[in-house]
Amino acid sequence: MSRITATFDRLRAEGRKALIPYITAGFPYADITPELMHAMCEAGADVIELGVPFSDPMADGPVVQRAGEKALALGIGTAQVLAMVREFRERNSTTPVVLMGYANPVERYDLKHGDNAFVRDAAAAGVDGVLIVDYPPEECETFAAQLKANGLDLIFLLAPTSTEQRMQQVARIASGYVYYVSLKGVTGAGHLDTAAVEEALPRIRQHVKVPLGVGFGIRDAATAKAIGRVADAVVIGSKVIQVVEEQPRERMVPALKAFLSDIRSALDS
Secondary structure, X not given: OOHHHHHHHHHHHHOOOXXXXXXXXXXXXXXXXXXXXXXXXXOOOOOEEEEOOOOOOOOOOHHHHHXXXXXXXXXXXXXXXXXXXXXXXXXXXXXXXXXXEOHHHHHHHHHXXXXXXXXXXXXXXOOOEEEEOOOOHHHOHHHHHHHHHOOOEEEOEEOOOOOHHXXXXXXXXXXXXXXXXXXXXXXXXXXXXXXXXXXXXXHHHOOOOOOEEEEOOOOOHHHHHHHHOOOOEEEEOHHHHHXXXXXXXXXXXXXXXXXXXXXXXXXXX
16 A cells, blocks of 8 residues: 555544645755655645656746746756655655656656666655656556556546546546646636535546545635545645745745644644
């Protein structure tokens, strides 16, 4: 059983919802990411999504794009991201870590280090799952099998525009959880319609049997609590990055912990 599945099983038994914060690896300083990851856990995060910086992201809004550009300028690539996970694992062996990114860095890593090197090295570093935004389910069955053979989950996105056929394709391959994009647009967009999410999730659950996380547009405790009533997990990315980037370095960890602690309290209330 993967760490992700074990985490969701435990939360289900406790009657609680998962808090999944996202941070771009290497932002805003090349060496701060493991420290921020530990702060997330101390504030009540159940799973951490770690963004792999990429120069041409298609799903990222301006906040996450800016974070990725800063990380790339600091020389952060896939090898550095895996090193951050290894450092995090020196003190935390239980919290699942999901790498979220795009196909290009994965395929470039394999070209440089050999076939299946990304999956092998991610597993060795302590990664638990991978979400590749631009890998549609019908084109990555081999990749999914490689991940599964190494104990990693492959996580997919679904959106308000997803067809029944796409839900069925995702349901056949996905493991860990499925990430439902709550609105049409990019990360950090506003105008979250919780009623529309509440209406969409039962339709998805007819096909998808793994837990459902919801993200894009969740920015505060109130929206997190509303989504937590209907979803298995709440994913928060752009607001986490904003909280961090608005602070001087010495205040980043306490500000992040305070923000996520409020979200955790709201989800548990």
